[in-house]
Amino acid sequence: MAVDQRVQASCGLGSAQARATQTGLALVTGRIQRTAEGDFPVVVIGGGITGAATAAAAAAPGASVVLFEKEDGPAREGSGCAQGSLRVQGHHGAEFPLAQEALQLWTDAAEEGDFDLVKGGNRYFRTKEDELPILQHLVEEAHKAGLTQVQLLDAAQVREIMPAATGPFLGAMWSPVDAQCQSEKGTELYTRRAEKAGAQIAFGVKVTKLIESCGRIIGVDTTAGRIQAGAVVVGAGVWTPYLAKTVGLDVPIMPVVMSELETEPVKPLFEQAIRAFGFGSRQRRNGKVVVSVGLNAKVAHGVSLADLNGLRYWLTRAMSFRKNLKVKFDLARTIEQLRHRSTLSTDLIPHVSPELTCDRKVVHSALGRLSTVIPELQGAKATRYWGGLVDMTPDGLPIIDGHVGPEGLPLITGLAGHGFTLGPVLGEIASDLSLDGATKRDIESFRLARYQGKVDQPEMMI
Ligand SMILES: Cc1cc2nc3c(=O)[nH]c(=O)nc-3n(C[C@H](O)[C@H](O)[C@H](O)COP(=O)(O)OP(=O)(O)OC[C@H]3O[C@@H](n4cnc5c(N)ncnc54)[C@H](O)[C@@H]3O)c2cc1C
Numbered sequence: 001m002a003v004d005q006r007v008q009a010s011c012g013l014g015s016a017q018a019r020a021t022q023t024g025l026a027l028v029t030g031r032i033q034r035t036a037e038g039d040f041p042v043v044v045i046g047g048g049i050t051g052a053a054t055a056a057a058a059a060a061p062g063a064s065v066v067l068f069e070k071e072d073g074p075a076r077e078g079s080g081c082a083q084g085s086l087r088v089q090g091h092h093g094a095e096f097p098l099a100q101e102a103l104q105l106w107t108d109a110a111e112e113g114d115f116d117l118v119k120g121g122n123r124y125f126r127t128k129e130d131e132l133p134i135l136q137h138l139v140e141e142a143h144k145a146g147l148t149q150v151q152l153l154d155a156a157q158v159r160e161i162m163p164a165a166t167g168p169f170l171g172a173m174w175s176p177v178d179a180q181c182q183s184e185k186g187t188e189l190y191t192r193r194a195e196k197a198g199a200q201i202a203f204g205v206k207v208t209k210l211i212e213s214c215g216r217i218i219g220v221d222t223t224a225g226r227i228q229a230g231a232v233v234v235g236a237g238v239w240t241p242y243l244a245k246t247v248g249l250d251v252p253i254m255p256v257v258m259s260e261l262e263t264e265p266v267k268p269l270f271e272q273a274i275r276a277f278g279f280g281s282r283q284r285r286n287g288k289v290v291v292s293v294g295l296n297a298k299v300a301h302g303v304s305l306a307d308l309n310g311l312r313y314w315l316t317r318a319m320s321f322r323k324n325l326k327v328k329f330d331l332a333r334t335i336e337q338l339r340h341r342s343t344l345s346t347d348l349i350p351h352v353s354p355e356l357t358c359d360r361k362v363v364h365s366a367l368g369r370l371s372t373v374i375p376e377l378q379g380a381k382a383t384r385y386w387g388g389l390v391d392m393t394p395d396g397l398p399i400i401d402g403h404v405g406p407e408g409l410p411l412i413t414g415l416a417g418h419g420f421t422l423g424p425v426l427g428e429i430a431s432d433l434s435l436d437g438a439t440k441r442d443i444e445s446f447r448l449a450r451y452q453g454k455v456d457q458p459e460m461m462i
Contacts (some may be wrong), residue, residue: 006380012453024150036274038198038231040229041064041200042232043065044058044068045233046068046236047067047068047076047191047203048074048077048423049187049190049420049423049426050079050237051069052191052423053430054412055201056190056197056199057427057428057431058435059234060429063197065197066202066229067198067200068202068207069205070351071274074187075184076352078419080187081181081260081389082183083273083282084180084290084420085149086106086117086179087099087178087354088177088178089142089147089178089208089419090275091389092141092151093144094442096141097441097442098145098190098426098441100147101349102425102426105387105424105425106179106186106421107119107179109193114427116181116284117180118285120273120420121174121176121178122171122175122178122273123273123274124138124172124275124276125165125172126170126171126172126276127168127170127276127277127372128170131277140177141356146425149175150173150174151173151174152173152174153169153174155169155172159278161272162316165270167373168373175233178266178273180273182284183420186420187423192433199412205222205223206223208223208346208348211226216406217406217409218315230408231410233430234412237389237415238253238255238390238415241412242346243346249405250309251413252313253393254393255354256301256462257299257300257388258361258387258390258462259292259300259412260283260293260358260385261290261360261364261366261367261382261384262289263289263291263380263382263383264288264381265287266287266288266376268283269289270283271283276295277294278289278365278366278409279294280294280366288383291366295362295460296462297324298359299324299462301327305334305335305338305343305344306333306337309343327393336348353389355387391413391414391416393413393414393416395450396416396462397446397458397459398412398422399448400443401443405448407437410428410433410434411428412426
Protein backbone atom coordinates (compact mmCIF):
# COMPACT_ATOMS: atom_id res chain seq x y z
CA MET A 1 0.00 0.00 0.00
CA ALA A 2 1.35 3.45 -0.82
CA VAL A 3 2.43 5.68 2.03
CA ASP A 4 -0.40 8.22 1.72
CA GLN A 5 -3.02 5.44 1.40
CA ARG A 6 -1.74 3.95 4.66
CA VAL A 7 -1.83 7.35 6.32
CA GLN A 8 -5.46 7.85 5.33
CA ALA A 9 -6.42 4.30 6.21
CA SER A 10 -4.96 4.59 9.69
CA CYS A 11 -7.22 7.49 10.61
CA GLY A 12 -10.11 6.40 8.40
CA LEU A 13 -10.09 9.68 6.51
CA GLY A 14 -11.28 10.13 2.95
CA SER A 15 -8.49 12.30 1.66
CA ALA A 16 -5.10 13.58 2.60
CA GLN A 17 -6.43 17.14 2.56
CA ALA A 18 -9.27 16.24 4.94
CA ARG A 19 -6.77 14.59 7.25
CA ALA A 20 -4.49 17.60 7.17
CA THR A 21 -7.39 19.82 8.16
CA GLN A 22 -8.52 17.51 10.94
CA THR A 23 -5.06 17.26 12.51
CA GLY A 24 -4.50 20.99 12.18
CA LEU A 25 -1.22 20.43 10.33
CA ALA A 26 -0.23 23.00 7.82
CA LEU A 27 0.82 21.58 4.52
CA VAL A 28 4.49 21.97 3.91
CA THR A 29 5.98 25.26 4.96
CA GLY A 30 9.38 26.78 4.47
CA ARG A 31 11.50 25.86 1.49
CA ILE A 32 10.56 22.19 1.34
CA GLN A 33 7.76 21.51 -1.11
CA ARG A 34 5.39 18.60 -1.47
CA THR A 35 6.03 16.84 -4.74
CA ALA A 36 2.43 15.98 -5.64
CA GLU A 37 -1.02 16.64 -4.24
CA GLY A 38 -1.79 14.15 -1.52
CA ASP A 39 1.63 12.54 -1.73
CA PHE A 40 3.14 12.81 1.72
CA PRO A 41 6.86 12.23 1.65
CA VAL A 42 8.92 9.80 3.61
CA VAL A 43 10.87 12.10 5.92
CA VAL A 44 14.36 10.89 6.82
CA ILE A 45 16.15 12.44 9.80
CA GLY A 46 19.93 12.30 9.58
CA GLY A 47 22.49 12.73 6.83
CA GLY A 48 24.86 10.01 8.00
CA ILE A 49 25.13 6.71 6.13
CA THR A 50 21.84 5.42 7.61
CA GLY A 51 19.85 8.44 6.46
CA ALA A 52 21.59 8.78 3.09
CA ALA A 53 21.14 5.08 2.25
CA THR A 54 17.50 5.22 3.39
CA ALA A 55 16.75 8.24 1.23
CA ALA A 56 18.43 6.58 -1.76
CA ALA A 57 16.55 3.30 -1.30
CA ALA A 58 13.15 4.93 -0.75
CA ALA A 59 13.51 7.40 -3.63
CA ALA A 60 14.66 4.70 -6.09
CA PRO A 61 11.17 3.19 -6.64
CA GLY A 62 9.71 6.70 -6.98
CA ALA A 63 8.62 7.56 -3.44
CA SER A 64 8.73 11.21 -2.47
CA VAL A 65 11.56 11.63 0.07
CA VAL A 66 12.81 14.57 2.11
CA LEU A 67 15.98 14.21 4.19
CA PHE A 68 16.78 16.66 6.98
CA GLU A 69 20.32 17.02 8.27
CA LYS A 70 21.07 19.64 10.91
CA GLU A 71 24.69 20.11 9.79
CA ASP A 72 25.69 21.81 6.55
CA GLY A 73 26.69 18.62 4.74
CA PRO A 74 26.60 14.81 4.95
CA ALA A 75 28.63 12.64 7.34
CA ARG A 76 29.45 15.33 9.89
CA GLU A 77 28.95 13.07 12.92
CA GLY A 78 29.50 9.28 13.30
CA SER A 79 29.71 8.52 9.57
CA GLY A 80 32.48 11.04 9.00
CA CYS A 81 34.54 9.76 11.94
CA ALA A 82 34.65 6.06 11.12
CA GLN A 83 37.93 4.30 10.58
CA GLY A 84 36.34 3.01 7.38
CA SER A 85 36.66 -0.70 7.96
CA LEU A 86 33.82 -2.59 6.20
CA ARG A 87 33.97 -5.61 8.43
CA VAL A 88 31.88 -8.71 8.05
CA GLN A 89 33.72 -10.98 10.48
CA GLY A 90 33.48 -10.44 14.23
CA HIS A 91 29.80 -9.48 14.23
CA HIS A 92 27.17 -10.86 16.58
CA GLY A 93 25.47 -13.92 14.98
CA ALA A 94 22.25 -11.97 14.34
CA GLU A 95 24.13 -9.28 12.40
CA PHE A 96 26.00 -11.56 9.97
CA PRO A 97 23.34 -11.73 7.24
CA LEU A 98 23.00 -7.94 7.31
CA ALA A 99 26.77 -7.40 7.21
CA GLN A 100 27.15 -9.83 4.30
CA GLU A 101 24.41 -8.16 2.29
CA ALA A 102 25.80 -4.73 3.12
CA LEU A 103 29.26 -5.67 1.86
CA GLN A 104 27.73 -6.77 -1.43
CA LEU A 105 25.87 -3.46 -1.67
CA TRP A 106 29.11 -1.54 -0.98
CA THR A 107 30.80 -3.57 -3.72
CA ASP A 108 28.00 -2.75 -6.17
CA ALA A 109 28.12 0.94 -5.17
CA ALA A 110 31.79 1.11 -6.20
CA GLU A 111 30.60 0.71 -9.82
CA GLU A 112 28.84 4.03 -9.44
CA GLY A 113 31.53 6.20 -7.87
CA ASP A 114 34.86 6.15 -6.12
CA PHE A 115 34.97 6.06 -2.33
CA ASP A 116 38.38 4.38 -2.02
CA LEU A 117 36.90 0.90 -1.65
CA VAL A 118 39.63 -1.71 -1.17
CA LYS A 119 38.66 -5.35 -0.81
CA GLY A 120 41.78 -6.36 1.06
CA GLY A 121 40.27 -8.51 3.82
CA ASN A 122 40.38 -8.00 7.57
CA ARG A 123 42.67 -9.46 10.14
CA TYR A 124 42.25 -9.75 13.91
CA PHE A 125 45.76 -10.06 15.31
CA ARG A 126 46.31 -12.28 18.31
CA THR A 127 49.08 -11.00 20.53
CA LYS A 128 48.28 -12.89 23.78
CA GLU A 129 47.42 -16.53 24.55
CA ASP A 130 44.16 -15.69 26.35
CA GLU A 131 42.74 -14.04 23.19
CA LEU A 132 42.55 -17.40 21.42
CA PRO A 133 39.21 -18.65 22.91
CA ILE A 134 37.54 -15.35 22.00
CA LEU A 135 38.73 -15.57 18.41
CA GLN A 136 37.78 -19.27 18.23
CA HIS A 137 34.27 -18.34 19.34
CA LEU A 138 34.09 -15.60 16.67
CA VAL A 139 35.21 -18.06 13.99
CA GLU A 140 32.52 -20.55 15.08
CA GLU A 141 29.88 -17.79 14.88
CA ALA A 142 31.08 -16.81 11.40
CA HIS A 143 30.96 -20.42 10.17
CA LYS A 144 27.46 -20.87 11.61
CA ALA A 145 26.42 -17.88 9.50
CA GLY A 146 27.92 -19.48 6.38
CA LEU A 147 31.03 -17.28 6.34
CA THR A 148 33.37 -20.25 6.05
CA GLN A 149 36.23 -18.18 4.61
CA VAL A 150 36.92 -16.86 8.14
CA GLN A 151 39.76 -18.85 9.66
CA LEU A 152 42.48 -18.81 12.29
CA LEU A 153 46.02 -18.49 10.97
CA ASP A 154 49.35 -18.94 12.70
CA ALA A 155 51.97 -16.20 12.54
CA ALA A 156 53.79 -17.71 9.55
CA GLN A 157 50.56 -17.92 7.54
CA VAL A 158 49.77 -14.31 8.45
CA ARG A 159 53.17 -13.13 7.21
CA GLU A 160 52.59 -14.82 3.87
CA ILE A 161 49.62 -12.50 3.33
CA MET A 162 51.07 -9.48 5.15
CA PRO A 163 54.87 -9.50 4.79
CA ALA A 164 55.18 -6.20 6.72
CA ALA A 165 54.03 -7.94 9.93
CA THR A 166 57.56 -8.93 10.98
CA GLY A 167 57.12 -8.13 14.69
CA PRO A 168 56.08 -10.57 17.43
CA PHE A 169 52.48 -11.87 17.52
CA LEU A 170 50.86 -15.29 17.83
CA GLY A 171 48.50 -15.49 14.87
CA ALA A 172 45.30 -13.94 13.57
CA MET A 173 41.70 -14.46 12.64
CA TRP A 174 41.41 -13.75 8.94
CA SER A 175 38.52 -12.90 6.66
CA PRO A 176 39.55 -12.42 3.02
CA VAL A 177 36.17 -10.94 2.03
CA ASP A 178 36.13 -7.82 4.24
CA ALA A 179 36.88 -4.38 2.85
CA GLN A 180 37.63 -0.76 3.73
CA CYS A 181 36.83 2.69 2.35
CA GLN A 182 36.73 6.43 3.10
CA SER A 183 33.54 6.75 5.11
CA GLU A 184 32.68 10.37 4.24
CA LYS A 185 33.07 9.58 0.54
CA GLY A 186 30.84 6.50 0.89
CA THR A 187 28.16 8.62 2.58
CA GLU A 188 28.46 11.31 -0.10
CA LEU A 189 27.94 8.66 -2.78
CA TYR A 190 24.66 7.57 -1.17
CA THR A 191 23.61 11.21 -0.76
CA ARG A 192 24.21 11.82 -4.48
CA ARG A 193 22.33 8.63 -5.33
CA ALA A 194 19.37 9.83 -3.25
CA GLU A 195 19.40 13.22 -4.98
CA LYS A 196 19.62 11.64 -8.43
CA ALA A 197 16.59 9.50 -7.58
CA GLY A 198 14.65 12.66 -6.71
CA ALA A 199 15.03 12.93 -2.92
CA GLN A 200 15.13 16.47 -1.53
CA ILE A 201 18.05 16.95 0.82
CA ALA A 202 17.82 19.81 3.30
CA PHE A 203 21.12 20.52 5.05
CA GLY A 204 21.20 22.93 7.98
CA VAL A 205 17.67 22.00 9.04
CA LYS A 206 17.14 20.45 12.46
CA VAL A 207 14.10 18.36 13.26
CA THR A 208 12.72 19.44 16.61
CA LYS A 209 9.63 17.27 17.08
CA LEU A 210 7.87 14.18 15.75
CA ILE A 211 4.13 14.67 15.35
CA GLU A 212 1.73 11.85 16.10
CA SER A 213 -1.99 11.50 15.46
CA CYS A 214 -4.32 8.50 15.67
CA GLY A 215 -1.43 6.23 16.62
CA ARG A 216 0.62 7.21 13.56
CA ILE A 217 3.46 9.58 12.87
CA ILE A 218 2.13 12.21 10.51
CA GLY A 219 4.88 14.80 10.30
CA VAL A 220 7.75 16.64 11.91
CA ASP A 221 8.53 20.13 13.11
CA THR A 222 11.81 21.49 11.86
CA THR A 223 13.74 24.72 12.14
CA ALA A 224 12.48 25.41 8.58
CA GLY A 225 8.84 24.79 9.43
CA ARG A 226 6.41 21.90 9.72
CA ILE A 227 6.11 19.12 7.17
CA GLN A 228 3.60 16.32 6.86
CA ALA A 229 4.94 12.87 6.31
CA GLY A 230 3.69 9.46 5.34
CA ALA A 231 6.45 7.96 7.44
CA VAL A 232 9.44 9.29 9.35
CA VAL A 233 12.72 7.38 9.52
CA VAL A 234 14.90 8.39 12.45
CA GLY A 235 18.56 7.75 11.66
CA ALA A 236 19.85 10.47 13.93
CA GLY A 237 22.68 8.54 15.61
CA VAL A 238 23.22 9.51 19.26
CA TRP A 239 20.39 12.08 19.07
CA THR A 240 17.69 9.53 18.27
CA PRO A 241 16.49 9.27 21.92
CA TYR A 242 15.80 13.04 21.99
CA LEU A 243 13.56 12.82 18.93
CA ALA A 244 11.88 9.60 20.10
CA LYS A 245 11.06 11.23 23.43
CA THR A 246 8.88 13.82 21.65
CA VAL A 247 6.36 10.99 21.14
CA GLY A 248 7.00 9.44 24.56
CA LEU A 249 9.40 6.68 23.50
CA ASP A 250 12.41 5.68 25.59
CA VAL A 251 15.41 4.64 23.50
CA PRO A 252 18.40 3.60 25.61
CA ILE A 253 21.54 5.03 24.00
CA MET A 254 24.70 6.05 25.78
CA PRO A 255 26.96 8.32 23.71
CA VAL A 256 30.66 7.60 24.14
CA VAL A 257 33.64 9.17 22.41
CA MET A 258 35.99 6.92 20.46
CA SER A 259 39.37 8.26 19.36
CA GLU A 260 41.39 7.90 16.16
CA LEU A 261 44.59 9.24 14.66
CA GLU A 262 46.06 9.38 11.19
CA THR A 263 49.78 9.37 10.37
CA GLU A 264 51.72 11.14 7.68
CA PRO A 265 51.90 9.13 4.43
CA VAL A 266 54.26 6.16 4.65
CA LYS A 267 55.24 3.60 2.00
CA PRO A 268 52.55 1.02 1.15
CA LEU A 269 52.72 -1.58 3.93
CA PHE A 270 49.39 -3.40 4.10
CA GLU A 271 46.05 -3.40 2.31
CA GLN A 272 44.12 -5.45 4.88
CA ALA A 273 42.13 -3.72 7.59
CA ILE A 274 43.45 -4.63 11.04
CA ARG A 275 41.68 -5.16 14.32
CA ALA A 276 43.15 -6.46 17.56
CA PHE A 277 42.82 -6.07 21.31
CA GLY A 278 44.03 -2.51 21.87
CA PHE A 279 44.55 -1.42 18.27
CA GLY A 280 42.91 -1.25 14.88
CA SER A 281 44.14 0.19 11.61
CA ARG A 282 44.02 0.50 7.86
CA GLN A 283 46.33 2.15 5.38
CA ARG A 284 44.68 4.60 3.02
CA ARG A 285 45.47 4.73 -0.69
CA ASN A 286 47.42 7.96 -0.06
CA GLY A 287 49.74 6.10 2.34
CA LYS A 288 48.31 7.58 5.54
CA VAL A 289 47.69 5.04 8.28
CA VAL A 290 44.48 5.39 10.28
CA VAL A 291 44.77 4.03 13.81
CA SER A 292 41.92 3.25 16.19
CA VAL A 293 41.71 1.68 19.61
CA GLY A 294 40.47 -1.70 18.36
CA LEU A 295 38.64 -4.46 20.18
CA ASN A 296 37.38 -3.69 23.65
CA ALA A 297 38.17 -0.04 22.99
CA LYS A 298 38.80 2.48 25.73
CA VAL A 299 36.13 5.16 25.35
CA ALA A 300 35.12 8.36 27.16
CA HIS A 301 31.74 9.41 28.48
CA GLY A 302 30.68 12.78 29.89
CA VAL A 303 28.39 12.12 32.84
CA SER A 304 25.33 14.35 33.13
CA LEU A 305 21.76 14.14 34.39
CA ALA A 306 20.87 12.28 31.16
CA ASP A 307 22.55 9.21 32.64
CA LEU A 308 19.70 8.88 35.09
CA ASN A 309 17.61 7.73 32.09
CA GLY A 310 18.12 4.00 31.80
CA LEU A 311 20.36 3.80 34.86
CA ARG A 312 19.28 0.19 35.31
CA TYR A 313 21.15 -0.77 32.15
CA TRP A 314 24.08 1.56 32.32
CA LEU A 315 25.15 1.01 35.89
CA THR A 316 25.72 -2.71 35.29
CA ARG A 317 27.38 -2.07 31.96
CA ALA A 318 29.64 0.65 33.33
CA MET A 319 30.69 -1.57 36.23
CA SER A 320 31.47 -4.57 33.98
CA PHE A 321 33.49 -2.43 31.59
CA ARG A 322 34.96 0.05 34.06
CA LYS A 323 38.48 -0.52 32.73
CA ASN A 324 37.31 0.57 29.27
CA LEU A 325 35.26 3.59 30.29
CA LYS A 326 36.78 6.95 31.17
CA VAL A 327 34.07 9.04 32.83
CA LYS A 328 34.18 12.74 33.53
CA PHE A 329 31.45 14.98 34.89
CA ASP A 330 30.07 17.17 32.07
CA LEU A 331 29.25 20.39 33.89
CA ALA A 332 28.33 22.41 30.79
CA ARG A 333 25.83 19.79 29.60
CA THR A 334 24.34 19.44 33.07
CA ILE A 335 23.80 23.22 33.27
CA GLU A 336 22.11 23.14 29.86
CA GLN A 337 19.84 20.30 31.02
CA LEU A 338 18.89 22.27 34.14
CA ARG A 339 18.23 25.39 32.05
CA HIS A 340 15.91 23.44 29.74
CA ARG A 341 14.42 21.50 32.69
CA SER A 342 14.90 18.38 30.63
CA THR A 343 17.58 15.83 29.87
CA LEU A 344 16.11 14.92 26.49
CA SER A 345 14.68 18.12 25.03
CA THR A 346 15.52 18.44 21.33
CA ASP A 347 16.82 21.93 22.20
CA LEU A 348 19.79 20.06 23.64
CA ILE A 349 20.70 18.62 20.22
CA PRO A 350 23.51 20.87 18.96
CA HIS A 351 22.86 22.45 15.59
CA VAL A 352 26.53 22.00 14.76
CA SER A 353 28.36 19.43 16.82
CA PRO A 354 31.40 20.73 18.66
CA GLU A 355 34.76 19.13 17.96
CA LEU A 356 35.27 16.26 20.37
CA THR A 357 38.43 15.68 22.35
CA CYS A 358 40.57 12.84 21.09
CA ASP A 359 42.24 10.76 23.79
CA ARG A 360 45.74 11.06 22.39
CA LYS A 361 47.19 8.77 25.03
CA VAL A 362 45.06 5.78 24.00
CA VAL A 363 45.55 6.29 20.26
CA HIS A 364 49.32 6.65 20.67
CA SER A 365 49.32 3.49 22.73
CA ALA A 366 47.38 1.82 19.85
CA LEU A 367 49.94 3.12 17.33
CA GLY A 368 52.68 1.76 19.58
CA ARG A 369 51.11 -1.71 19.61
CA LEU A 370 50.57 -1.64 15.86
CA SER A 371 54.20 -0.62 15.34
CA THR A 372 55.33 -3.61 17.40
CA VAL A 373 53.60 -5.93 14.92
CA ILE A 374 54.55 -3.83 11.85
CA PRO A 375 57.94 -2.37 12.85
CA GLU A 376 58.25 -0.23 9.72
CA LEU A 377 55.63 2.02 11.28
CA GLN A 378 57.91 2.94 14.16
CA GLY A 379 58.54 6.66 14.08
CA ALA A 380 55.54 7.41 11.81
CA LYS A 381 54.27 10.86 12.83
CA ALA A 382 50.62 11.42 13.69
CA THR A 383 49.29 14.41 11.74
CA ARG A 384 45.56 14.29 12.56
CA TYR A 385 43.54 13.35 15.64
CA TRP A 386 39.79 13.12 16.10
CA GLY A 387 37.09 11.82 18.40
CA GLY A 388 33.68 10.60 17.26
CA LEU A 389 30.45 9.82 19.05
CA VAL A 390 29.33 6.21 19.19
CA ASP A 391 25.72 5.30 19.98
CA MET A 392 26.09 2.45 22.44
CA THR A 393 23.15 0.24 23.47
CA PRO A 394 22.88 -1.75 26.71
CA ASP A 395 23.39 -5.12 24.96
CA GLY A 396 25.73 -3.95 22.19
CA LEU A 397 23.22 -4.79 19.43
CA PRO A 398 21.67 -2.17 17.15
CA ILE A 399 18.09 -1.00 17.36
CA ILE A 400 16.41 -1.56 13.98
CA ASP A 401 12.66 -1.44 14.35
CA GLY A 402 9.63 -0.36 12.39
CA HIS A 403 7.07 -0.95 15.12
CA VAL A 404 8.23 0.99 18.13
CA GLY A 405 4.94 2.60 19.11
CA PRO A 406 3.28 4.98 16.69
CA GLU A 407 3.06 3.46 13.20
CA GLY A 408 5.22 4.91 10.45
CA LEU A 409 8.29 5.48 12.61
CA PRO A 410 11.23 3.25 11.68
CA LEU A 411 14.10 3.82 14.13
CA ILE A 412 17.70 2.88 13.41
CA THR A 413 20.32 3.60 16.03
CA GLY A 414 22.74 1.94 18.45
CA LEU A 415 25.15 1.02 15.66
CA ALA A 416 28.14 1.29 17.97
CA GLY A 417 31.57 1.01 16.40
CA HIS A 418 30.59 -1.01 13.35
CA GLY A 419 27.48 0.63 11.92
CA PHE A 420 29.12 2.18 8.91
CA THR A 421 29.52 -1.27 7.36
CA LEU A 422 25.81 -1.98 7.74
CA GLY A 423 24.67 1.38 6.29
CA PRO A 424 23.52 0.30 2.80
CA VAL A 425 21.40 -2.59 4.08
CA LEU A 426 19.98 -0.44 6.88
CA GLY A 427 18.83 1.95 4.16
CA GLU A 428 17.03 -0.88 2.36
CA ILE A 429 15.40 -2.00 5.60
CA ALA A 430 14.28 1.50 6.61
CA SER A 431 12.92 2.06 3.12
CA ASP A 432 10.94 -1.22 3.29
CA LEU A 433 9.61 -0.35 6.73
CA SER A 434 8.55 3.14 5.73
CA LEU A 435 6.98 2.23 2.37
CA ASP A 436 5.57 -1.24 3.09
CA GLY A 437 5.50 -1.44 6.89
CA ALA A 438 7.60 -4.65 6.81
CA THR A 439 10.93 -5.98 5.60
CA LYS A 440 12.00 -9.41 4.41
CA ARG A 441 15.26 -9.18 6.41
CA ASP A 442 15.28 -10.76 9.85
CA ILE A 443 15.40 -7.86 12.33
CA GLU A 444 13.70 -9.63 15.24
CA SER A 445 16.84 -9.50 17.44
CA PHE A 446 17.00 -5.73 17.03
CA ARG A 447 13.52 -4.80 18.28
CA LEU A 448 13.35 -1.93 20.79
CA ALA A 449 10.93 -3.96 22.93
CA ARG A 450 13.76 -6.30 23.99
CA TYR A 451 14.79 -3.74 26.61
CA GLN A 452 11.55 -4.29 28.49
CA GLY A 453 12.85 -7.67 29.68
CA LYS A 454 16.16 -8.92 31.01
CA VAL A 455 18.99 -7.38 29.05
CA ASP A 456 22.09 -9.43 28.17
CA GLN A 457 25.48 -7.81 28.67
CA PRO A 458 27.68 -7.72 25.57
CA GLU A 459 30.99 -9.60 25.69
CA MET A 460 32.97 -6.55 24.66
CA MET A 461 32.79 -2.81 25.22
CA ILE A 462 32.29 -1.84 21.54
C1 LIG B 1 35.78 6.92 15.85
C2 LIG B 1 34.81 6.00 15.17
C3 LIG B 1 35.29 4.95 14.36
C4 LIG B 1 34.39 4.09 13.73
N1 LIG B 1 34.88 3.14 12.87
C5 LIG B 1 34.00 2.35 12.19
C6 LIG B 1 34.48 1.42 11.22
O1 LIG B 1 35.66 1.31 10.95
N2 LIG B 1 33.57 0.64 10.59
C7 LIG B 1 32.24 0.74 10.84
O2 LIG B 1 31.47 -0.02 10.25
N3 LIG B 1 31.75 1.65 11.72
C8 LIG B 1 32.60 2.45 12.40
N4 LIG B 1 32.14 3.38 13.29
C9 LIG B 1 30.68 3.46 13.55
C10 LIG B 1 30.01 4.22 12.45
O3 LIG B 1 30.68 5.42 12.19
C11 LIG B 1 28.55 4.51 12.84
O4 LIG B 1 27.94 3.35 13.35
C12 LIG B 1 27.74 4.97 11.63
O5 LIG B 1 28.44 5.92 10.89
C13 LIG B 1 26.41 5.54 12.12
O6 LIG B 1 25.75 6.11 11.02
P1 LIG B 1 24.38 6.88 11.23
O7 LIG B 1 24.02 7.46 9.93
O8 LIG B 1 23.41 5.97 11.89
O9 LIG B 1 24.70 8.01 12.31
P2 LIG B 1 25.51 9.37 12.08
O10 LIG B 1 26.56 9.23 11.05
O11 LIG B 1 25.93 9.85 13.42
O12 LIG B 1 24.42 10.32 11.47
C14 LIG B 1 23.36 10.85 12.21
C15 LIG B 1 23.08 12.20 11.61
O13 LIG B 1 21.85 12.70 12.12
C16 LIG B 1 21.97 14.11 12.23
N5 LIG B 1 20.95 14.56 13.17
C17 LIG B 1 20.83 14.22 14.48
N6 LIG B 1 19.76 14.81 15.03
C18 LIG B 1 19.17 15.53 14.04
C19 LIG B 1 18.02 16.35 14.00
N7 LIG B 1 17.27 16.53 15.08
N8 LIG B 1 17.71 16.95 12.84
C20 LIG B 1 18.48 16.76 11.72
N9 LIG B 1 19.59 15.99 11.72
C21 LIG B 1 19.92 15.37 12.86
C22 LIG B 1 23.39 14.30 12.73
O14 LIG B 1 23.88 15.60 12.49
C23 LIG B 1 24.15 13.23 11.96
O15 LIG B 1 24.72 13.73 10.76
C24 LIG B 1 33.01 4.25 13.94
C25 LIG B 1 32.52 5.29 14.75
C26 LIG B 1 33.41 6.18 15.34
C27 LIG B 1 32.88 7.31 16.16
